[in-house]
Amino acid sequence: ASYGSYAKVMPSSIPQTPWSKYFIDRPNAIEPWQILRHMVEFMPMDLLSKSAPFLLANIFPGGCDVIFCRNVLIYMNREAQARVLSLCADMLSPNGLLVLGTGETVPRPSALALEMINSKARIFRKITKREALPCSADLLSKSSSYWGSAL
DSSP states (O other): OOOOOEEOOTTSSHHHHHHHHEEEEESSEEEEEEEHHTTTOOOOTHHHHHHHTHHHHHTTTTOOEEEEEEEEEGOOOHHHHHHHHHHHHHHHEEEEEOOOOOTTTSSSGGGTEEEETTTTTTHHHHHHHHHHHHHTHHHHHHHHHHHHHGO
């Protein structure tokens, strides 16, 4: 993974421009440009430890734009999978991407504020609160201005 050679499974939901901007197109794979490799952090971590959320929050205070958690969950029981998925979802920045292995999935993505954007590549996107509840605040403000102090 740290070398950064990936199979050519380009999600149709992501425009071609970002791929060509950051990746070199090889015959059977795509590889990130060197400048992108320097922006990626690889680290060993016990995702099931009680300190993992605190460590990650200190290392990535603004959250992560992309988390690759490929072929990790298949070695865990369901309870451990749920804990790791929750941790990953919490660590994603708004609209951040979670990439799982092809044999892995999120049982209830909406419960973690995730939506699947590419089922073949197992890519999920973090839904912002506004997207998850699109009209709650707007509806309340419109109602109070319409009904005045009656609410």
